[in-house]
Amino acid sequence: MRKILATFINESRLFAKDLAGMALLFLMPLALTVLMALIQDAPFREYQDIRFEILWVDEDGGKMARQLGAELEAIPQFVLIRTLNDQLLTADKAQELVHKGSYKLAVIVPQGVSAEVANSANQVANELGAKLGAPGKLPQRESRKVALEIYFDPVIKQAMKLSLLNALEKQVTRIQAEIILARLENRLDEQAADSSGPGLRLQEKLQAVQLREISSGQNKTTQLTTNSVQHNVPAWALFGLFFIIIPIAGNFIREREDGSLMRIKMIPGSSFTILLGKLGFYIVLGMLQFFIMLAAGALLMPLLGLDSLQIGNAIGSLFLTVLVVAATATAYGVLIGSVFQTPNQALPFGAISIVILSAIGGIWVPVEILPAGLQQLAKLSPLHWALDAINELFLRSGFILTVWKQLIILLVFALLFFLIAGITESRRRR
């Protein structure tokens, strides 16, 4: 135990002497994490809380057009622009502005839409009323084809376009249904005018099934939606943690080159305890780095106008998970330091391999959107399992029993790395 402690202290001393290295090890991942969260904030918000400006041209002016405008304005994501420079928008102007890319979307409500909806509602009410034996008839004429005209900026993403169309269609359908039901209800109410009972309230009755969003997690008190901070901070913090392989590999190679390793090997019963001391130091360093990133996510990001990182409630499980991840990263550093002969071989390989493992592991983009082949390949990256475990804890209210599989896989990676490093070292003796 004394030798482990001595090695831990020695590594701390060595690290403390390299102030620039120490600063880089903490500041570079921090800068990367903050930058990535800021850069990806807009794309994340695009699908969540960005407000969409819709050029709204009401050439109809009727009840249906007014109601549709009001319904869309009630949706927080939509802002209806009816005038520009104190002038009422025209269809030509709206089309021109969308074509120039100044706005993403324009909706033209042509003249006669409200009248056509009313006529259509009257037709339905009359037909149903007649079949039910209701007296009288609402005014009706032959149907004419009318359509809302929608202009999209060509650069708009397909998913966004479909969402907007769906939202519009839903509103139009709902308003039409409401008008039809109101007319039908009026006709039937007239038929039963002599009875003193309550009205039919058809619209209420037709809303039997509603949608209600419920947290999928076990802990109903936390309901998280992913955002730039929630995705980027854990992902890039893991990426930064794995970069600890650079000082580890560099240290191992330097010790081999300058003869310190030979001296260590000549000290009785020390190789394993010294290795434990070194590993302990780098594991603690990696964990410290990771938790600093999380603290930045929780405290610094809101100061930059971003969301605050939510780390869930399973702090003990998080600590254990980060411990295992740091041990895996350290083991990978030992492997790189053992396999390669010089820093010139080890450092570029180590750095680029981390970039590759992070790319296939879902650090850059979620694994779910990768092609099927790459999704299988992701399983070979320890970063994938690390991120999966962290997301489980942060987003799905996970705890140790829900991440044990990921932790076991990470430990298998670590053991494999140590095993290969051990075999390499023993071959070197031959």
Place this chain on the structure above:
Amino acid sequence: MLQIQQLEKTYKNAAEPSLQGLSLQFSDKSIAGLLGPNGAGKTTTISILCGLVKADAGKAFLLGMDVEKEREAIKRRIGVVPQSIALYPTLTAMENLQYIGMLYGLGSSLLKERINQYLQLFGLEKSAHKAIRYYSGGMKRRANIIASLLHEPELLILDEPTAGVDVQSRNMILQFLTEYNKLGHGIIYTSHLLEEAQQLCDEIAIIDHGRLVVQGKPVELMQEQQAQSLEQVFLQLTGSSLRD
């Protein structure tokens, strides 16, 4: 102190074997010199003795113990001074020695006492808190030796301990080795400096191409070869062609 029997070693991808049936022995508690031109097999021999490299064939015994089977026990009783400065350059001499002493399991007070004793003996007490990288070549060599002495080994193995040092430092190191030997400790060392070996060693072994060329006391070898110096003996036996 050392027995080597038919030691053989060929490194992977090497064109020639490093050791080809090397056999030699040094008597207990002597100062023994392992000499030879570049590529003779000196460093390979020392690496096998220290357990850092495995021999392909043959046996080696240090202090009566098999170097392959009793490695841990041997480590407790020997000290090895590598040719390179095997210290952390960014740490001070004090920090380096504290760490190495703790790895040898020395208690705090004993370690402090030994560090101060050897720093004083080697003239480094005033530079104890200076980083090794700021030391001169001679100071680094002296600190390198102290690091192998803290546990006071029965046998000290030194690989080129005076390479690249000034005359004063070399003189100091050789004087120390003589004194250390007088206290009953054995010393095996390698060197290219034959005059130094002639002055210091009780016995020497000259090896070349991984084989023993000659072994004995320096004075007797000079008489046998009718040479004025050990350097003459060396050149007569190993030739004057250049070695890589």
